[in-house]
Amino acid sequence: MLKQVEGSRAVAEAIALCRPEVICAYPISPQTHIVEALGEMVKRGVLAPCEFINVESEFAAMSVAIGASAAGARAYTATASQGLLFMAEAVFNASGLGLPVVMTVANRAIGAPINIWNDHTDAMSQRDCGWIQLFAETNQEALDLHIQAFRLGEELSLPVMVCMDGFILTHAYERVDMPTQAQVDAYLPPYTPRQSLDPSEPVSIGAMVGPEAFMEVRYLAHVKQMRALELIPGWAEEFRQAFGRDSGGLLHSYRSEDAELIVVALGSVLGTIKDSVDAMRERGIRIGVLGITCFRPWPHDAVRAALAQAKQVVVLEKSLAVGLGGIVSTNVRTSYTGDARAVRTVIAGLGGRPITRTALESAFTQALEGSLEALSFLDLDRSVVERALAREREVRRSGPIAENILRDLGVVGARIR
Amino acid sequence: MSYQPVKFYQTGTFTVGNRLLPPDVRSVQSTQRRTNSLNSGHRACQGCGEALGARYAMDAAMEATDRQLIAANATGCLEVFSTPYPETSWQIPWIHSVFGNTAAVATGIAAALKVKGRSEVRVVAQGGDGGTTDIGFGCLSGMFERNDDVLFICYDNEAYMNTGVQRSSATPGAARTATTMAVGEAPGNVFGQGKNVPAIAMAHEIPYVATATVAELHDLEAKVKTAMGIRGARYIHILVPCPLGWGHASQDTIRIARLAKETGLFPVFEAAYGEVTSVSRIRRRQPVEAYLRPQKRFAHLFGDPPNSAVIAQLQALADRNIRRYGLLEPQEAA
Amino acid sequence: MFQIRIHGRGGQGVVTAAETLSIAAFLENRFAQAFPSFGSERTGAPVVAFCRIDEREIRLREPVLKPDALIIQDPTLLHQVDVFSGLAPDGYILINTTRSFDALGVGEFVRGFHATHLCTVPASELARKHVGRPVPNAALLGGFAAVSGRVSIDAVAEALRQKFSGAIAEGNVTAAREAYEHVRQEIKEASHAKAG
Numbered sequence: 001m002l003k004q005v006e007g008s009r010a011v012a013e014a015i016a017l018c019r020p021e022v023i024c025a026y027p028i029s030p031q032t033h034i035v036e037a038l039g040e041m042v043k044r045g046v047l048a049p050c051e052f053i054n055v056e057s058e059f060a061a062m063s064v065a066i067g068a069s070a071a072g073a074r075a076y077t078a079t080a081s082q083g084l085l086f087m088a089e090a091v092f093n094a095s096g097l098g099l100p101v102v103m104t105v106a107n108r109a110i111g112a113p114i115n116i117w118n119d120h121t122d123a124m125s126q127r128d129c130g131w132i133q134l135f136a137e138t139n140q141e142a143l144d145l146h147i148q149a150f151r152l153g154e155e156l157s158l159p160v161m162v163c164m165d166g167f168i169l170t171h172a173y174e175r176v177d178m179p180t181q182a183q184v185d186a187y188l189p190p191y192t193p194r195q196s197l198d199p200s201e202p203v204s205i206g207a208m209v210g211p212e213a214f215m216e217v218r219y220l221a222h223v224k225q226m227r228a229l230e231l232i233p234g235w236a237e238e239f240r241q242a243f244g245r246d247s248g249g250l251l252h253s254y255r256s257e258d259a260e261l262i263v264v265a266l267g268s269v270l271g272t273i274k275d276s277v278d279a280m281r282e283r284g285i286r287i288g289v290l291g292i293t294c295f296r297p298w299p300h301d302a303v304r305a306a307l308a309q310a311k312q313v314v315v316l317e318k319s320l321a322v323g324l325g326g327i328v329s330t331n332v333r334t335s336y337t338g339d340a341r342a343v344r345t346v347i348a349g350l351g352g353r354p355i356t357r358t359a360l361e362s363a364f365t366q367a368l369e370g371s372l373e374a375l376s377f378l379d380l381d382r383s384v385v386e387r388a389l390a391r392e393r394e395v396r397r398s399g400p401i402a403e404n405i406l407r408d409l410g411v412v413g414a415r416i417r
Numbered sequence: 418m419s420y421q422p423v424k425f426y427q428t429g430t431f432t433v434g435n436r437l438l439p440p441d442v443r444s445v446q447s448t449q450r451r452t453n454s455l456n457s458g459h460r461a462c463q464g465c466g467e468a469l470g471a472r473y474a475m476d477a478a479m480e481a482t483d484r485q486l487i488a489a490n491a492t493g494c495l496e497v498f499s500t501p502y503p504e505t506s507w508q509i510p511w512i513h514s515v516f517g518n519t520a521a522v523a524t525g526i527a528a529a530l531k532v533k534g535r536s537e538v539r540v541v542a543q544g545g546d547g548g549t550t551d552i553g554f555g556c557l558s559g560m561f562e563r564n565d566d567v568l569f570i571c572y573d574n575e576a577y578m579n580t581g582v583q584r585s586s587a588t589p590g591a592a593r594t595a596t597t598m599a600v601g602e603a604p605g606n607v608f609g610q611g612k613n614v615p616a617i618a619m620a621h622e623i624p625y626v627a628t629a630t631v632a633e634l635h636d637l638e639a640k641v642k643t644a645m646g647i648r649g650a651r652y653i654h655i656l657v658p659c660p661l662g663w664g665h666a667s668q669d670t671i672r673i674a675r676l677a678k679e680t681g682l683f684p685v686f687e688a689a690y691g692e693v694t695s696v697s698r699i700r701r702r703q704p705v706e707a708y709l710r711p712q713k714r715f716a717h718l719f720g721d722p723p724n725s726a727v728i729a730q731l732q733a734l735a736d737r738n739i740r741r742y743g744l745l746e747p748q749e750a751a
Numbered sequence: 752m753f754q755i756r757i758h759g760r761g762g763q764g765v766v767t768a769a770e771t772l773s774i775a776a777f778l779e780n781r782f783a784q785a786f787p788s789f790g791s792e793r794t795g796a797p798v799v800a801f802c803r804i805d806e807r808e809i810r811l812r813e814p815v816l817k818p819d820a821l822i823i824q825d826p827t828l829l830h831q832v833d834v835f836s837g838l839a840p841d842g843y844i845l846i847n848t849t850r851s852f853d854a855l856g857v858g859e860f861v862r863g864f865h866a867t868h869l870c871t872v873p874a875s876e877l878a879r880k881h882v883g884r885p886v887p888n889a890a891l892l893g894g895f896a897a898v899s900g901r902v903s904i905d906a907v908a909e910a911l912r913q914k915f916s917g918a919i920a921e922g923n924v925t926a927a928r929e930a931y932e933h934v935r936q937e938i939k940e941a942s943h944a945k946a947g
Contacts, residue, residue, distance in 0.1 A: 004777035006770070021532040022525060051528040055521065056559030063518030063556060067489060067525020070512050073532055075525070093515050138810075168812055173773045173785040175808075197487045197510040197526060199538055206490075206513035207500035271810030356813045 001178050007139035007169040008033030010176045011104060014143035016047045017184040018150045020076040020102075022068035023052045024061040028083040029116050030166035031106035035078050058083035062090035062101070069099035070205055072196040074150065077101070080166055081108035084122045088129070091159075095130030095221065097206055098194070100153030102146065103131075106166040107267065107318075109351040113402035117352020118166040119318040120266065123295075124327045130221050132160040132228055133296040134248065135266040139169055140176045141293075144247030147179070148239055150188055152231065156224050157194045163295075165268040167352070179243055187242050225297035232294055250299035253306050255281060256288025261368055262310040264290045264303075264332055269316065269348070269355050276360045287364060292328070303335035310336075313343045314367050316360070316378075320347050325375040341374070348378035355379075384408055445480045445638050446472070452479040452508060454486075459506035460498040464667030466657030466674060467495055467572040470631045471543065474570050474655065475509065477638040481645035482539045487530075489523040491544030491553055492516035494579045495572065517552035519544045520560035523567040531566070539645060540566065546573040546587035549654075550614045557614075561621035561650045568644045568651040571614065574659035582662040586612040589682075590734075591727050592714045594662070599717040608730065618652040619691045625651040626688040631658070632675035633685070636697060640687065656683045664713025676708035681735035684742040699744045705732045752805040753901055754815045757891075758834045759824030762794040764888035767914060768822065769800035772892055774910035775902040776804040784809045797832050804901055818842060820899055822891050824874070826855050840864055845894050845934070847874040847887045866941040870898045872930045881929070882922035893927030897934035904931045 003010070012034045015023075023042065025035035039054075041047035051068075055061045058079050065075040079087060084105055094101050105123050109115040123133060134149060136142035142164040149160035164170060195205060209217055229250065236249035246252070254274055256262050263273050270291040280287050290306050292299070307313055313336060315329035324330070326345035333340045346363050349355045359379050366372040387408055392398045445451055454475035461468035479486050487510045490496045496513045499506040514522045523542035530538050542560075544553055549571035560567055576594045577583040583596040590608035593599040597606040618626045624647045629637040637655060644651040658665065658673040665673050677683035678697065682705060685697035706728060709715040718724045739745055755772065759765035766787040773785035781804050788799035801815040820843035821834060828834055829846075838844070840863045844852075848871045852858045861869055872894040874887030882889070889911055896904045908924045915923055 002777075004774045004783065022528045024525075049532045049534075051532050053524065053528055053563070055524075056562070057555055059518060060521040060524075060556050060559050063514060063521030064525035064528065066514050066518070067512070067522035067527075068529040069525070070522075071487065071526040071529035071533075073525075073529035075529075089515050090518055097512075097514070168786065171787055173770045173783070175777060175782055197512055199485045199487065199510055202508055202510045204500055204505035204507045204511045204513075206496075207502055207505055208497055208513075209502040213502055268812050272812045275811050354814050356816065357811070 001180070003176055003178050004173055005176060006033060007142060007164065007172050007174070008106075009037050010139050010143045010178065011146060011164070011170075012037035012041070013178055014146050015076055016041050017179060017181055018147055018188055019050075019074065020047075021050055021073035022065065022075045023050060024055050024064040024075070024077040025052065026055050026058050026061045026079070026083065028058070028080050030108060030118075030170045031078040031080045031083075031104060033170060034104055034106070038076075058087040059090055062087040062094060062103075065101045065103075066090060066094050066097065066099055069094070069101050069193075070097065070195070070197050072191070072193045072198070074154075074191045075099075075101045076103070078104035078106065080106040081110055081116075081122045084126060085110065088126065091126055091131065092129045094159045098157040098224075099159060100150070100157055100191070101159040102149045102153055103159065103161050104146070105161050105163045106170045107163050108166040115351040116166075118168050119350045119352070120163070121319045121350075123161065123163045124319040126161070127296055127327065130158070130225075131296065132156075132158055132225070132294070134160065134162050134294055135292065136162065136164040136169065137252070137268060137270045137291055137293075139164075139172065139174050140245065141247045142169055143176060143178070144239065144243065144245060145293075147184055147188060148235060148248045150191075152228060152235065154191050155231065156228055158224055158228065163267065168268045177245065183242060187239065228294075229297050229299055248293060250294045250302045251306060252291040252293060254289040254291065256290060256306065256310070258286055259288030259310060260286045261312045261314065261364065262288050262290050262307055263314045263316055263364065264292065264307075264328065265316040266292045266295060266328065267318070269318065272355055272357055273316065273360060276357045276364065279357070280361060280364060285368065287368075295328070295331075298331050298335075300335050303332065304337060307332070307336050307338075311338070311342065312367055314346055314364060314372070315343060316346045316348050318349045320350060344372050345375045346372075346378055347376070353379060444473075444635055445477050446634065450480065451476045452484060454479050454488075454507065454509045455499060456506045456508050458504070460501055461494070462659075462661055462667070464660040464670045465494075465498075466631045466659060466670045467545065467574060468498065469670070470572050470637065470655045470657045471495055473631070473634050473637050474543075474641050474653070475541065477641035478539070478541050478568070478645050479509065481642040482537075485538040486510075487526050487538060487540050488512070489514070489519050489526060489540065489542045491519040491542075491548030492579075493545040493548050495543065495545065497579055516548055518556050519548055519553055520567065520569055521556040523569070524560050524563070524565040527566045539568070541568045541570060543570045543572065545578070546571060546575060547577045547585045549573070550586045550612050554614075558617070558621065561618060561623050561652070564623060564649045566648050566650075568641075568653065570641075571652070571654045572657045573654055574657050574662060576659070576662050578659050578662045587614075589731070591718060591731065593717060594714070604717045605714070615652065615654045615688075618654075619688050621650070622691045623650040623652065624648070624690060626654075627652070628654045628656070628683070628685050630656040630674040630678050630683060630685060632671050632678060633697065636685070643687070662714070664716070665711050669711060673708065673711060676703055679703045680705045680708045681739040681744050682708060682731070684738045684744055686742055693742065696742050696744060698746050699739070702745065702749070705735050752803055752809065752811075753819050753899075754817065755802040755804070755820045755822065755895070756815045756818040757800045757802070757822040757824065758828050758832060759798055759888075760794075760828070761796045761798050763798070763824045764886050765798045765824055766800045768824070768888035768892055769802040771888070771907070771910045771914045772802045772895070772902065773804075774913055775892070775896075775906040776802075778906045778909055779902060781805065782807060782809050788814065797828055820895065820901075821845070822895055823847060824887050824891060826850070829855055829857055835860060841868070843868045843899050844870070845891060845898055846871045847891055849873045849876065866945055867938045868898065869941075870894060870934045870937050872933055874926070874930060877926040877929055878923075881926040882919060889923035890926040890930035893930035894934040896927075897931045898938065904928060907931075
């Protein structure tokens with residue numbers, strides 16, 4: 001059924017269709033609307049049987065999900081930003097124990113300076129935590145990915161993180177096609193755990209493992225992720241047949257068949273990039289797009305094939321590996337068969353900085369002209385940076401950087417949470 | 418609390434011999450029905466108070482729930498000594514997640530059981546003092562505040578023993594640990610205000626809070642059974658001496674635990690909804706010195722000359738406990 | 752694609768207005784996208800929300816930098832925030848006020864604009880009258896339907912009923928319909944003036 005709703009609401013309704021049994025909620029912007037909507041559905045009895053638990057921290061949210069999943073329940077939570085970092089120990093634990101928790105990450109920057117707006121630093125900080133990480137381009141895909149995530153996670157006994165851009169998607173009203181309960185029930189079988197805490201068959205979960213077997217346990221985790229690479233395309237196809245939409249899969253190529261330059265990105269910015277690409281195509285420029293839907297496991301072979309013909313690659317990413325440059329681009333380089341120097345990194349949209357078509361098209365044009373640096377920062381205000389550096393050269397006690405910059409810009413600091 | 422305390426005066430330790438009791442009041446541990454929830458063959462040190470406490474507590478909980486029990490365990494000695502890969506001593510469904518989240522994991526298990534309509538299966542969370550009073554404190558308080566259907570048992574050996582005897586918020590003043598060295602002007606742990614987690618648990622107004630020691634195992638079993646007869650958040654704080662960390666002889670674990678109670682340093686009581694409902698009175702009052710002297714962690718107090726000021730400070734804490742909880746028999750107090 | 756930017760203050764229902772407008776467009780089988788300026792602004796602070804309407808799927812995620820229409824929910828923002836940024840001379844401006852563009856001090860700026868694209872509506876007064884609170888968003892959407900013709904007043908009314916319930920919904924619908932008539936009258940007068 002077509003609906004015009006907020007992204008968070010759409011995701012919440014889709015999750016409810018997946019019949020979660022335990023939902024843990026701790027407020028952090030911009031994911032709050034999702035758990036609020038779910039909490040209301042549980043309280044009204046629309047979503048039943050389900051336990052909705054207001055926990056005291058994100059660390060507890062993931063921990064309650066771990067306990068619930070280990071006891072055989074379908075468990076869900078959502079977080080963002082600082083919350084994801086605060087639960088990080090339990091995030092690794094959930095994947096280490098092989099518990100198929102599904103979590104929405106409403107992507108948001110990480111402080112300091114504290115910032116509530118969108119970028120991918122939070123999800124990228126957990127890229128090696130052993131979870132499957134899927135990135136949604138639209139609200140439709142966000143809700144579809146959640147349905148796929150429960151099935152994928154439960155089949156593999158692996159937790160799945162569905163990443164959707166905070167505010168840009170979570171708070172956007174747009175058209176979605178909401179599946180029916182019957183459709184979801186047909187696609188997503190009930191959860192049959194591989195391991196479960198049950199007095200009739202006592203097991204110990206989470207035993208200490210020493211050097212004699214730890215490598216093997218970790219290797220098996222890797223094998224499971226590789227298995228996901230095999231399953232995801234087929235299940236996305238099955239999803240397409242059942243729901244009539246292309247959602248999920250490992251990646252999506254757009255107008256890239258004959259492209260000399262392929263732009264690689266994750267999440268909602270792909271939409272803006274596609275508009276730029278259409279405009280540049282009209283001017284005869286051979287440019288295309290590669291959207292990465294599944295970031296972990298890294299779809300090495302699929303990316304390699306998708307980029308095989310490209311002479312140049314621009315990786316546009318909303319996260320910065322400080323002291324290195326790009327995170328996504330580092331992954332892309334391992335899968336690009338051409339000269340690694342042809343892969344350029346554009347860091348964009350940090351802390352919610354708008355990514356505009358004008359800026360994108362300028363960067364892509366530079367790339368085609370060969371003047372785009374290996375690492376660049378979209379719409380970076382050099383004068384602000386220069387002033388900060390000059391201040392630090394001049395005085396030892398130069399003060400807090402963020403506050404100085406805000407003073408330079410002459411704006412009042414945004415209020416938070 | 419229907420439990421009738423068993424009083425025997427034996428020579429020496431007051432240890433109650435089951436053979437002196439009629440079969441129906443003997444401990445769970447002495448019966449054929451005991452489940453060996455924490456089975457023999459684990460890797461705990463000789464004389465480990467925590468292993469003893471856990472064995473009694475879990476078997477009593479199994480008995481009380483007709484063997485419908487799931488346990489969540491914090492990181493720590495108990496977890497490490499019971500599950501060295503590929504072995505496990507646990508004969509009950511058991512999970513270890515991380516150090517600080519045990520109460521929350523237990524909440525999740527309880528929620529799953531509730532949603533699946535398996536309310537007969539009960540949940541116990543357990544951890545050491547570090548996993549309870551320090552790193553696990555946030556999740557513990559959250560579980561209490563929501564009144565989740567979980568019994569949390571803290572096995573308190575007053576320091577981080579698993580990592581080599583470092584101070585926790587349960588370490589008493591003056592005690593030597595690896596991070597509160599017995600050197601300088603005030604050797605050993607500083608005297609803080611203390612972190613009285615049983616009192617904090619009571620402040621959450623949860624249905625049941627109790628303290629116990631491994632010196633009175635009938636009492637410990639009875640409290641676990643009482644707790645399992647109640648729904649909602651429950652807390653039992655068990656003092657479990659650690660021969661390694663406390664520096665006492667392995668065979669003295671029970672004696673030291675008894676002295677902690679008999680000096681008044683560790684009050685043994687029960688509380689319901691924030692009110693103390695019963696106390697285990699001191700049977701033969703001892704000065705704190707009797708408790709402190711056999712433990713190497715307090716050895717620096719008994720040099721030449723002894724540090725009488727600090728000993729007096731510890732005695733004052735014991736006296737305060739005796740007053741606060743009414744630990745003496747009325748005639749003795751008078 | 753038609754792009755609308757709504758300026759107002761926290762508490763005036765700016766974001767709700769954008770969302771409601773997107774629902775109205777959706778109800779008329781168009782694609783629409785509404786999103787806030789992603790702040791966490793408190794009551795009284797300047798707030799911006801955006802709405803795009805198109806015949807095909809909208810992929811663009813940048814803020815509305817070149818609006819086709821501006822809705823100004825609070826005229827005190829006119830000289831505080833660069834509300835007109837990116838607006839082309841054929842754009843639409845709808846201001847919540849009882850005063851004229853000249854009296855608001857923006858007469859000079861809008862000199863080259865189409866007279867029939869410039870409207871004012873006493874939205875706060877209409878809201879106070881019909882809803883009991885001076886929340887001008889619903890009335891402005893009625894005015895927007897009239898000045899732009901991009902959504903029908905009936906779709907606006909239906910969208911308001913989806914977004915609100917009971918007496919509040921009906922009050923908002925009445926305010927929107929009255930604003931719609933008010934603006935239509937204004938446009939009629941403006942085109943007569945032009946013709947004359």
